[in-house]
Amino acid sequence: MNGETVEAYDIVRIARSSGRYTGIDFIKGIFNHFFELHGDRRFADDSAIIGGLAYLEEEPVTVIAIEKGHNARERMQRLFGAPNPEGYRKALRLMKQAEKFKRPVICFVDTSGAYCGIGAEERGQGLAIAENLCEMMTLNTPVISILIGEGGSGGALALSVADRVYMLENAVYSVISPEGCASILWKDSSKAADAAACLKLTAKDALSLGIIEEVISESNIDQPEFFAGVRDKLIAEIAALRKDPEMLEHRYQRFRRIGRTEQQK
Amino acid sequence: MAFLKFLYKPKNELESGGRAASPVQADANEPEKTCPNCHKAIPLSRIWANANTCSCGYHFRMSARQRLSFITDKGSFEEMFTDIVSSDPLEFEGYAEKLETVRAASNEVEAVICGTAKIGGNKCCLFIMEPNFMMGSMGSAVGERITSLFEYATEKRMPVVGYTVSGGARMQEGLVSLMQMAKTSGAVKRHSDAGLFYLTVLTDPTTGGVTASFAMEGDVILAEPGATVGFAGARVIEQTTRKTLPKGFQKAEFLLEHGFVDAISPRRYQKSLVSMLLKMHSGGDAR
Numbered sequence: 001m002n003g004e005t006v007e008a009y010d011i012v013r014i015a016r017s018s019g020r021y022t023g024i025d026f027i028k029g030i031f032n033h034f035f036e037l038h039g040d041r042r043f044a045d046d047s048a049i050i051g052g053l054a055y056l057e058e059e060p061v062t063v064i065a066i067e068k069g070h071n072a073r074e075r076m077q078r079l080f081g082a083p084n085p086e087g088y089r090k091a092l093r094l095m096k097q098a099e100k101f102k103r104p105v106i107c108f109v110d111t112s113g114a115y116c117g118i119g120a121e122e123r124g125q126g127l128a129i130a131e132n133l134c135e136m137m138t139l140n141t142p143v144i145s146i147l148i149g150e151g152g153s154g155g156a157l158a159l160s161v162a163d164r165v166y167m168l169e170n171a172v173y174s175v176i177s178p179e180g181c182a183s184i185l186w187k188d189s190s191k192a193a194d195a196a197a198c199l200k201l202t203a204k205d206a207l208s209l210g211i212i213e214e215v216i217s218e219s220n221i222d223q224p225e226f227f228a229g230v231r232d233k234l235i236a237e238i239a240a241l242r243k244d245p246e247m248l249e250h251r252y253q254r255f256r257r258i259g260r261t262e263q264q265k
Numbered sequence: 266m267a268f269l270k271f272l273y274k275p276k277n278e279l280e281s282g283g284r285a286a287s288p289v290q291a292d293a294n295e296p297e298k299t300c301p302n303c304h305k306a307i308p309l310s311r312i313w314a315n316a317n318t319c320s321c322g323y324h325f326r327m328s329a330r331q332r333l334s335f336i337t338d339k340g341s342f343e344e345m346f347t348d349i350v351s352s353d354p355l356e357f358e359g360y361a362e363k364l365e366t367v368r369a370a371s372n373e374v375e376a377v378i379c380g381t382a383k384i385g386g387n388k389c390c391l392f393i394m395e396p397n398f399m400m401g402s403m404g405s406a407v408g409e410r411i412t413s414l415f416e417y418a419t420e421k422r423m424p425v426v427g428y429t430v431s432g433g434a435r436m437q438e439g440l441v442s443l444m445q446m447a448k449t450s451g452a453v454k455r456h457s458d459a460g461l462f463y464l465t466v467l468t469d470p471t472t473g474g475v476t477a478s479f480a481m482e483g484d485v486i487l488a489e490p491g492a493t494v495g496f497a498g499a500r501v502i503e504q505t506t507r508k509t510l511p512k513g514f515q516k517a518e519f520l521l522e523h524g525f526v527d528a529i530s531p532r533r534y535q536k537s538l539v540s541m542l543l544k545m546h547s548g549g550d551a552r
Binding site: 114117121123124127130131133134135137138153154157158160174175176185194198200201206209211255256 | 497
């Protein structure tokens with residue numbers, strides 16, 4: 001095992017640790033007067049996704065966050081941050097509402113993946129994610145997503161089709177968990193550390209692959225300046241997006257260019 | 266038994282084994298395949314003659330080229346984007362070699378073929394995924410080909426017919442694969458917003474990132490009988506929840522019951538159904 005291998009998997013461990021800031025911490029740290037809105041109006045209220053209205057300084061915004069919880073009890077209640085289809089449908093309802101009232105949308109993503117269960121399949125997990133991907137691509141209001149911990153596959157992407165995507169320094173973003181990858185490829189989930197290195201899932205990797213715009217440094221994460229810094233960035237970027245008459249075209253092209261093969265460049 | 270033949274005179278054609286029933290008198294050396302449903306051994310030629318189905322109704326998997334010849338009008342298919350092939354964006358261990366082996370074994374360069382074709386006289390854009398190429402997994406090339414096809418269809422105002430079969434996003438291309446879900450969905454959305462028709466046929470198995478993107482985004486969604494369609498894998502669900510899965514879980518019929526597909530479409534009548542649906546949507550622009 002080489003040094004690089006250890007590093008990628010160490011970041012996975014940090015990203016998963018229960019001591020990290022969760023969605024609620026970011027909402028409290030950045031916004032004022034958060035008011036939570038519940039339910040997808042179709043089936044239920046998903047406890048893994050929190051959404052609502054808040055002030056970003058002077059401006060009302062729609063905030064959506066995947067919440068994992070800090071301790072065992074909270075984590076059980078939040079389904080370990082694994083949303084059911086109703087969670088994605090609630091998020092979409094709030095985004096559509098934001099579009100109607102011309103509010104920007106800010107998403108905080110922290111999930112090991114969409115919930116894996118019988119009920120989730122019966123209620124169309126795949127469809128729920130697919131609909132979010134489609135609708136977010138044409139949502140006519142600025143959308144910014146920040147990956148704060150784990151960015152697990154389709155379950156994370158369903159809140160990350162945005163104009164700007166940022167990752168915290170110790171967040172990860174991956175198509176499959178390193179354990180899952182190791183067990184499929186090498187029939188051995190204990191090789192997760194090797195898989196983590198192969199998958200290029202750290203914030204630095206995502207930046208160099210052109211998947212995200214910026215890495216948010218965690219050097220001052222335990223100080224109040226940290227949230228102030230994120231707040232300032234959000235305000236500046238929303239202002240820039242508001243001025244962009246081609247915002248939706250740019251959002252489309254942002255994803256369109258990823259994975260163009262050699263012949264197409 | 267041959268010596269008894271002269272004693273037994275067939276009264277009609279049926280008794281004599283039917284007319285031109287050549288595949289029935291199978292060559293003893295012909296390879297057979299056992300149907301997982303009725304457990305009968307069937308000669309390959311008979312399976313092929315019946316669009317890869319067993320007489321009991323079981324649908325075997327089908328390669329993309331085979332499907333192409335079965336669904337399109339003869340000679341009408343014009344393949345596109347053949348120069349788009351996967352690179353190895355992560356330099357993932359063993360991926361380049363894997364691609365080479367799979368290409369040699371499957372005779373395909375990628376897990377989807379795209380182009381224009383006529384189905385029952387109706388012109389359309391068509392993509393068919395290939396189960397024999399890394400189980401139809403979606404990497405950058407699959408995403409790029411499908412996105413390009415939808416963009417072409419939007420520009421030319423044509424309907425799209427898509428056959429999905431996939432294990433999901435291709436993990437060897439990591440985040441680049443994951444982003445193909447958003448990319449293809451964006452192209453489907455533009456096609457849809459332009460008022461154009463998209464028909465998907467879900468075939469066995471359609472799972473993961475493909476289910477969670479363009480497979481479920483059709484205006485009309487058909488599924489082949491018995492096809493497994495889902496997001497998370499059944500075994501993974503069983504392991505994580507430690508619950509026994511209900512009978513027929515994630516099968517096409519289960520999806521129909523829960524309201525996620527419009528109809529189950531047996532192969533036997535599929536071409537006529539697809540061409541009828543295309544015709545029904547050809548009123549406006551989608552000619």
